[in-house]
Amino acid sequence: MSTADPPVFTDITAAADRLAGHVVRTPLLESTRLNDQVGGRLLIKAECLQRTGSFKFRGAFNRMSLIPDGRRAAGVVAYSSGNHAQGVAAAARAFGVAATIVMPKDAPAIKVANTKADGGEVVFYDRYRDVREEIGARLAEERGATIVKPYDDPGIIAGQGTIGLEIAAQLATLETPADAVLVPCGGGGLVSGIALALNSALPGVPVYAVEPAAFDDTRRSLVAGSRLANDPAARSICDALLAPTPGEITFALNHQLLAGGLTASDQAARAAMAAAFDAFKIVVEPGGAVALAAALTGQLDIGGKTVVVVASGGNVDPTVFTGALAA
Amino acid sequence: MSTADPPVFTDITAAADRLAGHVVRTPLLESTRLNDQVGGRLLIKAECLQRTGSFKFRGAFNRMSLIPDGRRAAGVVAYSSGNHAQGVAAAARAFGVAATIVMPKDAPAIKVANTKADGGEVVFYDRYRDVREEIGARLAEERGATIVKPYDDPGIIAGQGTIGLEIAAQLATLETPADAVLVPCGGGGLVSGIALALNSALPGVPVYAVEPAAFDDTRRSLVAGSRLANDPAARSICDALLAPTPGEITFALNHQLLAGGLTASDQAARAAMAAAFDAFKIVVEPGGAVALAAALTGQLDIGGKTVVVVASGGNVDPTVFTGALAA
Numbered sequence: 001m002s003t004a005d006p007p008v009f010t011d012i013t014a015a016a017d018r019l020a021g022h023v024v025r026t027p028l029l030e031s032t033r034l035n036d037q038v039g040g041r042l043l044i045k046a047e048c049l050q051r052t053g054s055f056k057f058r059g060a061f062n063r064m065s066l067i068p069d070g071r072r073a074a075g076v077v078a079y080s081s082g083n084h085a086q087g088v089a090a091a092a093r094a095f096g097v098a099a100t101i102v103m104p105k106d107a108p109a110i111k112v113a114n115t116k117a118d119g120g121e122v123v124f125y126d127r128y129r130d131v132r133e134e135i136g137a138r139l140a141e142e143r144g145a146t147i148v149k150p151y152d153d154p155g156i157i158a159g160q161g162t163i164g165l166e167i168a169a170q171l172a173t174l175e176t177p178a179d180a181v182l183v184p185c186g187g188g189g190l191v192s193g194i195a196l197a198l199n200s201a202l203p204g205v206p207v208y209a210v211e212p213a214a215f216d217d218t219r220r221s222l223v224a225g226s227r228l229a230n231d232p233a234a235r236s237i238c239d240a241l242l243a244p245t246p247g248e249i250t251f252a253l254n255h256q257l258l259a260g261g262l263t264a265s266d267q268a269a270r271a272a273m274a275a276a277f278d279a280f281k282i283v284v285e286p287g288g289a290v291a292l293a294a295a296l297t298g299q300l301d302i303g304g305k306t307v308v309v310v311a312s313g314g315n316v317d318p319t320v321f322t323g324a325l326a327a
Numbered sequence: 328m329s330t331a332d333p334p335v336f337t338d339i340t341a342a343a344d345r346l347a348g349h350v351v352r353t354p355l356l357e358s359t360r361l362n363d364q365v366g367g368r369l370l371i372k373a374e375c376l377q378r379t380g381s382f383k384f385r386g387a388f389n390r391m392s393l394i395p396d397g398r399r400a401a402g403v404v405a406y407s408s409g410n411h412a413q414g415v416a417a418a419a420r421a422f423g424v425a426a427t428i429v430m431p432k433d434a435p436a437i438k439v440a441n442t443k444a445d446g447g448e449v450v451f452y453d454r455y456r457d458v459r460e461e462i463g464a465r466l467a468e469e470r471g472a473t474i475v476k477p478y479d480d481p482g483i484i485a486g487q488g489t490i491g492l493e494i495a496a497q498l499a500t501l502e503t504p505a506d507a508v509l510v511p512c513g514g515g516g517l518v519s520g521i522a523l524a525l526n527s528a529l530p531g532v533p534v535y536a537v538e539p540a541a542f543d544d545t546r547r548s549l550v551a552g553s554r555l556a557n558d559p560a561a562r563s564i565c566d567a568l569l570a571p572t573p574g575e576i577t578f579a580l581n582h583q584l585l586a587g588g589l590t591a592s593d594q595a596a597r598a599a600m601a602a603a604f605d606a607f608k609i610v611v612e613p614g615g616a617v618a619l620a621a622a623l624t625g626q627l628d629i630g631g632k633t634v635v636v637v638a639s640g641g642n643v644d645p646t647v648f649t650g651a652l653a654a
Contacts, residue, residue, distance in 0.1 A: 021501070024354050027376060032417065033444045048608040049354060049373070090359065110605070117360045174348070274645070278437070281375045281641030283608040314608030318601070318652040325645040 006249050007154035009200040012161035012193065015062040019162055022094065023058055024050050026163075028170040028308070031279035040302035042295060043178070045167055046282050048314030052114070054240070054288070055160055055190055055312050056080075056087030060148060062159030064091050067146050072097055074144040079103070079125075079132035082111025083240050083313050084150040089120030100145065102135050108239060110317050127242075128232070151189030152247030160190045164197025167308055171202065178205050179305040182262065182291035184312045185209035185218050186241035188250030194310070195257035206259030208300070210291040212236040212266065218246050218254060219261025227251050237266045237320070240287030240313055262300065264293035272296055273324040276311060285316035286324075333576050334481035336527040339488035339520065342389040346489055349421065350385055351377050353490075355497040355635070358606035367629035369622060370505070372494055373609050375641030379441070381567070381615070382487055382517055382639050383407075383414030387475060389486030391418050394473050399424055401471040406430070406452075406459040408566050409438025410640050411477040416447030427472065429462050435566060435644050454569070455559065478516030479574030487517045491524025494635055498529065505532050506632040509589065509618035511639045512536035512545050513568035515577030521637070522584035533586030535627070537618040539563040539593065545573050545581060546588025554578050564593045564647070567614030567640055589627065591620035599623055600651040603638060610648065615640035 029044040047055040064076060075098035078088040085101040092099035099120045103112060104127035115122055123139065125132050140147045149156060171178055181198060183191040188209065195207040209218045214234035221228045229245040236242065246254065264272070269286045272293035276284045284292070291309045295302060356371040374382040391403060402425035405415040412428040419426035426447045430439060431454035442449055450466065452459050467474045476483060498505055508525060510518040515536065522534040536545045541561040548555045556572040563569065573581065591599070596613045599620035603611045611619070618636045622629060 024356065027351050027354055029351065029376060030378070032378075032420070033441060036444070046376070049356060049376075051357070051359075053608050093359070114360060117363065277610055277645070277648070281380050281610040283604055283610060318604070321604070322649045322652055325649055 005154060006253055007158040007196065009196060011154060011158035012165060012197050015158040016162045016165050018062055018065050019058055019159065022061055025166060026050055028167070029280045029282070034275065034279040038296065038302055040304060041306040043306065043308045044280055044292065045163060045308060045310045046280065047163060047310060047312050048282055048284050048288055052086040052090045053313055053315040054083035054087065055163060056083045057090055058162055059156035059159035059189060060084065060087035060091040061094065063148050063153060063155035064095055066155045071146060075099060076148045077102070077136050077140040077143070077145045078148045078150065079136045080150050081239050081242060082107045083315055085115040085120060086111060086118060086315065088148050089115045089118035093119050100139055100143065102132050102139065108315065108317050111315050114315065151187035152249050154249060157189050157193040157196070157250065157253070159193070161193030161197040163310065164194035165201055168198060168201035176306055178202065178308050180300060181205055181207045181308040182210050182294055183207065183310045184241060184287055184290045185211050186287065187243035187247045188218055188254050189247065190312060191258065192250040192253035196253055199257055207257065208259055208262050209254060210262045210264060210294045212238040212241050212290060213263040215241055216261060216263050219263060221246050221251060222255060222258060222261050225255065238269055238287035238290060240285060241290065262294040264290040264297065268293035268297050270324040270327050273321065274327065277325060282311060283314040283316065283321065284311045285313050286320070288313035332481060333580050334485040334523065336523060338481060338485035339492060339524050342485040343489045343492050345389055345392050346385055346486065349388055352493055353377055355494070356607045356609070361602065361606040365623065365629055367631060368633040370633065370635045371607055371619065372490060372635060372637045373607065374490060375609055375611050375615055375638050379413040379417045380640060380642040381410035381414065382490060383410045384417055385489055386483035386486035386516060387411065387414035387418040388421065390475050390480060390482035391422055393482045398473060402426060403475045404429070404463050404467040404470070404472045405475045405477070406463040407477050408569060409434045410567050410642055412442040412447060413438060413445060413642065415475050416442045416445035420446050427466055427470065429459050429466065435642065437644050438642050441642065478514035479576050481576060484516050484520040484523070484577065484580070486520070488520030488524040490637065491521035492528055495525060495528035503633055505529065505635050507627060508532055508534045508635040509537050509621055510534060510637045511568060511614055511617045512538050513614065514570035514574045515545055515581050516574065517639060518585065519577040519580035523580055526584055534584065535586055535589050536581060537589045537591060537621045539565040539568050539617060540590040542568055543588060543590050546590060548573050548578060549582060549585060549588050552582065565596055565614035565617060567612060568617065589621040591617040591624065595620035595624050597651040597654050600648065601654065604652060609638060610641040610643065611638045612640050612643035613647070
């Protein structure tokens with residue numbers, strides 16, 4: 001697998017072998033009470049319970065395992081709004097190598113603190129003025145380190161795709177077919193990996209990308225058939241999902257595999273965080289809650305259907321979480 | 328198995344067979360960041376993720392499966408501060424029979440609402456003036472229903488003990504021995520079941536009951552060698568753990584099997600709720616957090632040790648949870 005070609009299904013099964021014993025096999029949670037409310041069956045893949053509080057550890061660990069040992073020893077560089085930062089820092093720690101993380105200076109305090117706590121060196125940039133890819137490339141060259149991209153990399157996508165394998169296995173245990181799978185989407189690494197896994201493991205089940213309403217680049221790109229960008233002036237509380245445009249590799253997969261895109265307003269994301277607190281006893285961050293938000297706002301007809309919803313992360317500052325519960 | 332004799336190990340393995348496919352195999356969560364802070368390894372058995380938001384569904388479902396079909400059709404009666412109520416209501420719904428729940432009128436609103444949402448009929452009593460056992464017995468006689476006790480019943484204890492089997496299996500997967508297991512304790516059903524399971528599945532590992540500081544009846548009873556009561560004037564935010572005295576069957580087991588009792592102040596429970604939010608992305612209620620509180624307050628020397636901590640429930644009103652995060 002080169003770092004330019006899209007991954008294939010066997011890259012995901014290989015990733016699953018590498019990750020075994022290093023990741024949490026996150027549960028598929030259900031609430032009969034919430035099911036009654038929506039008139040369908042919701043199964044929540046609680047990836048907020050993953051190591052470092054989001055799915056990102058899977059891709060980071062898989063990608064780093066693909067770096068030749070000698071080169072890996074020189075460390076890694078990543079740029080991230082926060083969850084990828086924590087995933088890379090923790091994976092680097094697991095491999096015993098240094099991690100330098102380029103983070104936006106407005107990243108949630110909890111994500112910065114946790115990245116440092118896992119041994120990552122943090123370098124800040126301005127999300128709306130600087131080009132983080134340039135900063136990352138310069139640091140990597142200076143240090144001889146390998147860049148671990150947040151999503152547009154086959155090793156990353158394959159790692160995230162292991163969630164799809166788990167979903168298929170967990171549905172088989174429940175002896176339950178699924179009518180749809182909803183996945184939060186920023187750059188598209190998570191949803192493309194899951195869609196690729198399910199395309200082989202659970203063929204025929206429609207997979208949807210769910211984005212913040214003001215960052216619906218993937219939804220619009222799927223309609224247009226080519227990669228479109230978001231308005232640079234757009235803002236959202238979903239800090240994990242603010243990628244400016246779909247990735248090249250991720251969009252190539254998503255264009256081929258996804259049933260479409262859905263969206264969630266910030267207020268719907270907050271309401272979904274409160275619903276997840278109440279029904280599932282999980283802490284979900286705004287960006288991690290958009291798929292549940294889409295399910296709860298009736299964008300898809302879920303009456304009598306079984307819908308798998310990925311809750312992708314839980315790294316949220318207490319004040320933001322408290323605000324969602326009080327809304 | 329009569330309803331008077333203590334359960335034995337094979338009652339727990341039989342319960343596990345009955346519960347398979349009906350309960351969540353809750354994950355064992357870990358945070359390298361929190362491990363660094365405490366200088367040991369904490370593994371959190373996140374039973375707040377169980378159906379109905381607490382471990383109670385396990386015991387309720389197992390106990391109800393032991394009622395002869397004809398008699399079960401007449402329904403069940405339970406008395407509970409809330410978590411057992413929800414567990415019994417959901418289990419009754421699974422069996423398609425009626426559940427009448429006797430609840431204290433100061434039970435958390437969320438527990439009352441959820442019990443009703445799962446079809447339970449709620450009858451209120453005064454926690455400090457009425458005798459709930461008498462109210463329950465009267466209702467059961469009127470309706471021909473079976474009483475499902477909250478803890479002092481071998482079928483209940485065996486159901487809760489399935490958590491111990493899962494802990495042993497999950498530690499084996501991690502190839503990790505444990506130095507201690509800490510379990511929240513009210514009437515003692517959960518800790519006695521887990522201790523009974525581990526006594527066979529993981530012999531030699533000390534199991535501790537953890538109680539609210541003002542409700543340390545089991546701790547003192549273990550020291551005294553006989554069942555002692557709590558001060559009727561005592562109060563705690565740990566509403567799930569306010570049993571007045573250890574159960575007969577549970578204490579017989581606990582006296583034989585436990586290494587001792589630990590305690591947590593209300594403030595320590597609140598701090599543990601905040602730590603669980605931050606490190607594990609789980610919602611834990613005050614009573615469900617006492618075992619983590621004991622681990623975090625240094626009552627046990629956990630330096631360099633691996634300690635399994637049961638987080639037993641997550642049914643907490645948003646205002647109480649928000650208060651814990653702000654403390």
